[in-house]
Amino acid sequence: MVTSLPYFAFIAVPALAALACPFAARIKPRYxxxxxxxxxxxxLLTALSFIPEIAKPxxxxxxxxxxxxxxxxxDVFSLLMLITVYMVALCTAFYSIFHExxxxxxxxxxxxxxxxxxxxxxxxxxxxxxTLYVFVEVTAVASYALIAxxxxxxxxxxxxxxxxxxxxxxxFIVLGVALLMLYTGGTSFGHLAQxxxxxxxxxxxxxxxxxxxxxxxxVKAGLVPFHGWTPxxxxxxxxxxxxxxxxxxxxxxxxxxxIRIALALRxxxxxxxxxxxxxxxxxxxxxxxxxxxxxxxxxxxxxRMLAFSSISQVGYIVLAAGAGTPLALAGALFHLFNHxxxxxxxxxxxxxxxxxxxxxxxxxxxxxxxxxxxxxLTSNIAILSTAGIPPLSGFWSKLIIIVALWKAGLQSYAxxxxxxxVLTLAYFILMQSRVxxxxxxxxxxxxxxxxxxxLLPPILLAAVMIAIGFYFPLLFSNLVEPAAKAFL
Amino acid sequence: xxxxGSSFWxxxxxxxxxxxxxxxxxxGLAARKTDKHLALLLGAFTFFAASMVLLSxxxxxxxxxxxxxxxxxxLQLDADYLSAFMGVVSSSISAIIIYYSQGYITAQRxxxxxxxxxxxxxxxxxxxxxxxxxxxxxxxxxxxxxCSWRLVGxxxxxxxxxxxxxxxxxxxxxxxxxxxxxxxxxAANGTVDLxxxxxxxxxxxxxxxxxxxxxxxxxxxxxxxxxxxxxVAPSPVTALLHAAVLVKIGVYAFAxxxxxxxxxxxxxxxFVLFIxxxxxxxxxxxxxxxxxxxxxxxxxxxxxxxxxxxxxxxxNRIGVAGALLYILMHGVAKAGLFLCAGIIEHKAHTKDITxxxxxxxxxxxxxxxxxxxxxxxxxxxxxxxxxxxxMVFRGAASFGHPGIVVLFLIGAVLTLVYxxxxxxxxxxxxxxxxxxxxxxxAHEAPVQMVASVALLGTLSxxxxxxxxxxxxxxxxxxxxxxxxxx
Numbered sequence: 001m002v003t004s005l006p007y008f009a010f011i012a013v014p015a016l017a018a019l020a021c022p023f024a025a026r027i028k029p030r031y032x033x034x035x036x037x038x039x040x041x042x043x044l045l046t047a048l049s050f051i052p053e054i055a056k057p058x059x060x061x062x063x064x065x066x067x068x069x070x071x072x073x074x075d076v077f078s079l080l081m082l083i084t085v086y087m088v089a090l091c092t093a094f095y096s097i098f099h100e101x102x103x104x105x106x107x108x109x110x111x112x113x114x115x116x117x118x119x120x121x122x123x124x125x126x127x128x129x130x131t132l133y134v135f136v137e138v139t140a141v142a143s144y145a146l147i148a149x150x151x152x153x154x155x156x157x158x159x160x161x162x163x164x165x166x167x168x169x170x171x172f173i174v175l176g177v178a179l180l181m182l183y184t185g186g187t188s189f190g191h192l193a194q195x196x197x198x199x200x201x202x203x204x205x206x207x208x209x210x211x212x213x214x215x216x217x218x219v220k221a222g223l224v225p226f227h228g229w230t231p232x233x234x235x236x237x238x239x240x241x242x243x244x245x246x247x248x249x250x251x252x253x254x255x256x257x258x259i260r261i262a263l264a265l266r267x268x269x270x271x272x273x274x275x276x277x278x279x280x281x282x283x284x285x286x287x288x289x290x291x292x293x294x295x296x297x298x299x300x301x302x303x304r305m306l307a308f309s310s311i312s313q314v315g316y317i318v319l320a321a322g323a324g325t326p327l328a329l330a331g332a333l334f335h336l337f338n339h340x341x342x343x344x345x346x347x348x349x350x351x352x353x354x355x356x357x358x359x360x361x362x363x364x365x366x367x368x369x370x371x372x373x374x375x376x377l378t379s380n381i382a383i384l385s386t387a388g389i390p391p392l393s394g395f396w397s398k399l400i401i402i403v404a405l406w407k408a409g410l411q412s413y414a415x416x417x418x419x420x421x422v423l424t425l426a427y428f429i430l431m432q433s434r435v436x437x438x439x440x441x442x443x444x445x446x447x448x449x450x451x452x453x454x455l456l457p458p459i460l461l462a463a464v465m466i467a468i469g470f471y472f473p474l475l476f477s478n479l480v481e482p483a484a485k486a487f488l
Numbered sequence: 489x490x491x492x493g494s495s496f497w498x499x500x501x502x503x504x505x506x507x508x509x510x511x512x513x514x515x516g517l518a519a520r521k522t523d524k525h526l527a528l529l530l531g532a533f534t535f536f537a538a539s540m541v542l543l544s545x546x547x548x549x550x551x552x553x554x555x556x557x558x559x560x561x562x563l564q565l566d567a568d569y570l571s572a573f574m575g576v577v578s579s580s581i582s583a584i585i586i587y588y589s590q591g592y593i594t595a596q597r598x599x600x601x602x603x604x605x606x607x608x609x610x611x612x613x614x615x616x617x618x619x620x621x622x623x624x625x626x627x628x629x630x631x632x633x634x635c636s637w638r639l640v641g642x643x644x645x646x647x648x649x650x651x652x653x654x655x656x657x658x659x660x661x662x663x664x665x666x667x668x669x670x671x672x673x674x675a676a677n678g679t680v681d682l683x684x685x686x687x688x689x690x691x692x693x694x695x696x697x698x699x700x701x702x703x704x705x706x707x708x709x710x711x712x713x714x715x716x717x718x719x720v721a722p723s724p725v726t727a728l729l730h731a732a733v734l735v736k737i738g739v740y741a742f743a744x745x746x747x748x749x750x751x752x753x754x755x756x757x758x759f760v761l762f763i764x765x766x767x768x769x770x771x772x773x774x775x776x777x778x779x780x781x782x783x784x785x786x787x788x789x790x791x792x793x794x795x796x797x798x799x800x801x802x803x804n805r806i807g808v809a810g811a812l813l814y815i816l817m818h819g820v821a822k823a824g825l826f827l828c829a830g831i832i833e834h835k836a837h838t839k840d841i842t843x844x845x846x847x848x849x850x851x852x853x854x855x856x857x858x859x860x861x862x863x864x865x866x867x868x869x870x871x872x873x874x875x876x877x878x879m880v881f882r883g884a885a886s887f888g889h890p891g892i893v894v895l896f897l898i899g900a901v902l903t904l905v906y907x908x909x910x911x912x913x914x915x916x917x918x919x920x921x922x923x924x925x926x927x928x929x930a931h932e933a934p935v936q937m938v939a940s941v942a943l944l945g946t947l948s949x950x951x952x953x954x955x956x957x958x959x960x961x962x963x964x965x966x967x968x969x970x971x972x973x974x
Binding site for chain 1: 653656
């Protein structure tokens with residue numbers, strides 16, 4: 001039996017809900033919350049319900065700007081992406097219920113989150129680079145609005161920085177897409193593969209097209225040396241938005257496309273990364289790992305440190321994608337999902353800390369463990385998972401990445417990836433001992449734990465991390481490996 | 489899944505403390521004192537289950553349990569002579585330490601977390617001991633690192649946090665070296681299952697990386713400084729780290745990988761012997777001039793670990809059997825010393841031995857127990873420590889390199905000197921002004937604490953008198969497992 005995954009519904013349902021949100025909010029502001037959460041929860045459950053089906057031949061109705069719907073087989077990668085998008089968006093929307101804002105703006109807020117989620121589903125559903133580009137831009141526009149939502153000076157600045165620094169990226173992407181069109185007569189992933197495998201294809205032309213596009217997507221992914229916008233945008237955005245941005249937006253807008261490019265490269269370079277674009281991806285990935293981690297060590301602000309940590313962790317994903325072996329790609333996808341869980345949990349916790357204490361400046365915090373035990377516990381789990389300490393989920397994805405790099409003959413990159421974990425751990429325990437560990441200073445003695453609803457998403461995410469940590473095939477065998485196999 | 493009786497105990501000895509540790513906070517929420525009782529129950533059960541496993545192994549049954557995972561990362565638990573022995577040693581000492589904690593920890597804040605982490609620690613140790621897959625050894629290895637981080641920082645002061653972070657970073661750095669070694673074995677030999685690696689050779693790079701990991705965990709010379717610093721932890725925790733679990737992980741991993749599985753080149757053996765000898769000597773010297781009682785005992789651990797490496801790296805039967813016996817004897821005696829130090833600190837409110845003196849009259853049981861354990865560590869016959877030290881030296885002597893043996897003999901003399909110094913300064917000697925006031929109030933500690941140290945002191949003596957049984961077992965062990973030892 002062939003199962004078809006209704007991509008169109010995954011995009012249309014949140015988009016329609018977004019349209020309805022402002023009207024619902026007019027009746028009662030809370031209706032917008034309920035609507036957004038219901039739409040996202042239903043989407044997540046539907047996406048999860050396809051997991052048992054992936055053993056069978058899976059047909060995906062994918063969205064293609066030129067021809068409307070088109071059908072592709074066994075693309076579990078897109079399903080994995082959909083699940084990640086819905087998971088993080090649902091956590092953000094659920095957390096927003098408790099986020100303070102004027103009642104009149106709840107409708108717009110939820111609509112923006114839904115638009116963002118719908119656009120990211122569009123990215124996952126796209127089957128050509130032009131469609132992908134369009135949805136990436138929709139995601140970006142929704143993100144600008146969300147970052148600047150609170151109308152503070154810093155958040156406007158962050159949003160503008162994001163806008164101005166990623167606008168050239170869009171130019172690069174369009175340029176790449178145009179060149180692709182010129183060269184191969186189409187923009188779909190299939191065309192790219194064809195162009196690369198056909199005998200007439202010169203390596204340099206393909207390398208230039210892919211290189212130009214990769215540059216654009218690296219900016220969107222916030223990789224070093226294009227990372228200038230990320231710390232400011234993450235720090236100044238309203239707290240739940242930072243979770244959305246770091247957890248899934250940079251991945252949908254940048255990393256996903258980079259992995260797609262890496263997949264296209266596999267067509268002509270099946271063994272390992274012998275090509276210029278793959279080399280460049282690995283180089284910038286490794287650079288991001290190190291620079292991001294070093295940058296994080298010097299941060300004094302909780303959210304800013306998390307932003308640098310995101311840069312570093314995205315570096316792992318891109319490094320593995322650049323290596324391009326099936327195992328490395330599996331590791332990249334696995335880490336992509338894991339990073340979404342732990343970084344979302346950490347940003348939501350930073351939001352809880354900000355709400356309860358009024359600051360994210362680590363010099364003014366300390367000893368919150370006694371006052372906010374659940375926030376501290378889930379943060380610790382997320383931190384250890386990020387640093388790749390077993391038995392948590394992050395360990396397994398990093399292990400697979402490192403094993404894959406080693407097997408592909410890239411020992412030096414493997415060593416960088418391993419020892420960057422010490423740096424990751426260093427900045428995180430620094431942060432942990434400044435915020436949670438230690439004795440509670442007097443001015444924080446009256447801080448109380450966040451509300452149960454705000455704690456729920458981090459607790460669930462921490463449970464996911466522990467469950468995958470103790471039994472990693474839970475995700476690996478069900479989703480990641482089939483996705484990586486389907487590429488072959 | 490079909491589980492035979494003995495395999496059930498094997499699974500239980502790992503799973504019950506690991507998952508039970510998550511129940512302790514729930515028990516702590518339910519009623520205030522249930523947490524410590526549950527922890528004691530779990531500790532005692534782990535010891536019982538480990539003993540059952542040992543009995544099955546001694547009867548010659550094959551005891552194993554296995555969970556298939558992708559990429560050959562199977563969780564493979566196997567009990568053989570070596571792992572069953574180590575499991576019983578660690579779990580028995582841990583159970584005594586948990587019993588001791590009942591008197592030491594309860595009055596203080598955060599005790600639920602304490603009991604939970606200690607139990608998790610014990611479970612991770614059991615997992616590490618019985619794992620036959622290097623990846624899973626690494627997983628459990630790192631769980632112990634997390635646990636030691638939380639426990640060393642238990643008091644949450646500025647200094648404690650620094651030391652806890654240092655402990656964590658140093659051991660994780662070493663662990664990542666170990667991971668790099670494991671991955672290079674995986675790439676070169678295609679497997680990380682120790683049963684398949686038996687008799688194989690592994691790349692030199694992997695050997696170096698594994699050794700770095702082992703040295704960092706066992707606090708051997710280049711990485712030794714975290715261990716004395718970790719003394720800021722509560723005394724039962726330091727006892728746990730030094731005697732039962734943490735530093736013994738390194739030597740166990742060495743025995744498991746290099747004595748029981750792959751052939752170690754004699755060049756590497758000499759390298760290990762040299763490092764261990766330097767480590768024994770330097771830390772012995774440090775123990776001589778230190779005045780903080782817990783730091784002295786910590787330096788003593790570093791130096792005694794050197795002796796264990798001496799026996800293991802000698803690569804002959806008598807040396808390896810001696811080293812394993814050393815793990816047992818040193819574990820019992822060192823746990824006793826730290827727990828005594830805990831009682832002294834608890835009562836005299838200082839760790840500085842220059843401010844103590846004449847405490848013998850105030851706490852006779854503690855003093856006698858301390859003495860018994862100290863004699864065992866020094867290696868005075870007929871205490872247990874004598875036999876292990878003797879066997880280790882005999883093994884080393886037949887390996888060659890008389891220079892290294894001399895190095896260790898000096899180390900042994902140093903042990904004698906610094907432990908006598910501590911005993912004299914604390915229990916005998918003149919009563920110092922500060923100690924008079926402290927000593928006047930200082931009487932014996934709660935019954936759990938005194939009973940624990942008395943038990944450990946008695947064990948140190950009894951294990952020496954009845955040394956035939958463990959040493960016979962270890963002789964069988966050395967002929968049963970592993971590569972052919974001369």
